[in-house]
Amino acid sequence: MFTDRLRLDDRAVIVFGAGGGGMGTATALAIADAGGNLVAFDITDDRVAETQRRIKASGGHSVGYAGDVRSVDDLANACALATSKFGRLDGVVNLVGGTRLERPGGTSRNAGTWLPLHEYPEDVYEDIFAVNLTYVFHSCQIAARTMLECGNGGSIVNFASVSALEGAPYHGPYGAAKAGVMSITKTLAVELGRQGIRANCIVPGSVPAPLSKAASSNTFDAITDRASLRSALGRRVDPVEIAGAVLFLLSNLSAGITGQCLNVDAGASAQSPLGTDTDYARTTEIRHAESVG
Template sequence: MTTTDPTTFPVLDEKVVIVTGAAMGMGEATARLFAEAGARVVVADFNEEKGRAVAESIGEAARFVKVDISKADQVEAMVAQTVEAFGRLDGAVNNAALTPDDKLASEFDEDYWDRLMAVDLKGTALSMKYELRQLLAQGDGGSIVNISSVSGFRPQPENIAYVAAKHGVVGMTKVAAMENGPHGIRVNSVAPGAIDTPMLRGALEQFGFDPAEYAPQLSLLNRFGQPREIAQASLWLVSDLSSYVTGTTLHVDAGYTSR
């Protein structure tokens, strides 16, 4: 696996970025990589113990904010606390999401449907809403990345709520890009494939799949991706190196959606 030194390519020198769902997995990897690249990072998560530990381990470049992104007042407060701590906002990675559901379309659990939609779809929309308001008020552009999934392009059985939500993330990313491009604000999404996170491991266990045997079915590279590899994609999209990219989805899936 090859990696890039974020201290030289690309650099987010002094940019202020919110990362939701940053207490673990891809969100944690993103917060850490962004701090390495020179950003000041808000580690936003509902899990206070783990989120605070991540922020403290990063150091002065990070602040923890507890937030339930399904609650508008808490999301608005998250953005306000970001500006209070660091003086402005330059970008965001809206990563927070719940574990995929595991029911057939004819049997889905309505309570979990509502909770997943509240977080994965509405929560992402609320995060964009208040991030965009701040970026528009500042008047000097910015970049937002929404984390979708390969399930937003290649549906899986027994994931009806998650698949619907991730399709929705792709759609509303395009709408936000259309509306805010004239203001210099870019909005894109990243669609991770099989990334080795607690969420993926839990889902494989839930369905009774052996990770070692299942990886080749999900990846042309015959392995799971690492959270940092998703973080690198988000880093590029938030940075000025992707200055002519908006309204698109970057697939980081080892070719899964290409076959």
């Protein structure tokens, strides 16, 4: 069957950021549903355990690892866990990232998201780079070495952001780090393609994250309104829709695709910067009023 190419039977995949109930968890569940053996990695025991509980309940296979992606040892241990438990490593999803920084134990601090570039404190700039770019570099290095040793090829899926594509106010370090992720992805693709290892990026639009909803529901609602207005589909992206795109990029269905950045943004990037259909309709009304007036 053609659709069998979407299956990941017996393949081992690590998801960095598999907890939290958002797109990381949705991705982990999709991989397990497709028959993949999962290493579910997240920063707290609770989040790892909850994802594992859901995978087990759906009949999937996983092992968990509570660690911090900023630790190269934790990244390496997760790869070693995949090869020791499942005998191979076929996929790595570097999903962790963002502007709200998680601390071991589940506490978080807002990294000062809403600061203009010229006011960004040095320590926050470094934190943002650590959790969005530096770990991705290390994770890709470790994953590539392990996949080369295993000799089965592989697929690496990184997470960038629309903030890397355009000037996003107050996202200076974040957008720069995500642009770096896109660059690393393309470099990996051209360096490792002939060994059967592919690398691609998901570029999410605005996706509701349960953790950010818990932090402030007013902010959450404001972001939902703004993002819905600016997208072609008139809404935010569901975490499950991100998971579907990741599964596609991990699977043989995307065997001819590498070095690409796939926007999963409800059409937000297709929107003209000059305005939405509502803006254009308003301009037309004004023109009409002027011409008859």
